[in-house]
Amino acid sequence: MHILSKSYERRRLLSALDTIQLMLSFGMFTIALITLVVALLSDDKKK
Template sequence: MSAYETIQVIFSFGMYTIALIALVVKMLKNDKKK
């Protein structure tokens, strides 16, 4: 695997992780409103 491919995989995984955390935060905020 080339350096460019490695960076692409890390970037994709990072974006997925950020999206997952954002979703959890949104769910927690919705729970507090109820």
């Protein structure tokens, strides 16, 4: 069996659906984190 050291063939680590779900969940996490920071800063200004 001969194995090339420089193989141009890629093995998929995640399916397309898993990749889209991961991107959407990371985006939702980022939006929630930004919303939390804005809420904390605006609450801090009221006091």
